[in-house]
Amino acid sequence: MDSIFLLVPIVIFFVACAVKLFFWAVNSGQYDDLETEGRRILFDEDEPRRPKEGEQSRCSSGEDDAGESR
Template sequence: MDSLYFLIPIAVIFVTIAVKLFFWAVNSGQYDDLETEGRRILFDDDEPRERPSDKDGQGD
């Protein structure tokens, strides 16, 4: 019974922090575009990216 006096306030603090973090993420736009990242992983770019050394004309 004595442990409940310690554990309940800690649980309330954790829930409060989790709710504040969730609302911060929603307000800062973390959940605005959920589909782009999933599509980006599935579809490759049409053109391969150039390495920085290829732009100078001096290969490895």
């Protein structure tokens, strides 16, 4: 019985924190658009990725896909 006096306030604290985090997520826009991210992964990008400055692409290094020199 003594443990209930300790556990009930702890549970109330955790529930209050969970409710506060939920309302924070809703107010900050976490749930505004649920469909775009699910669809974005299904489609390729329109433009291929460009190598950053200083990087060489695999094709320009003189090797083909099998790793053999030309």
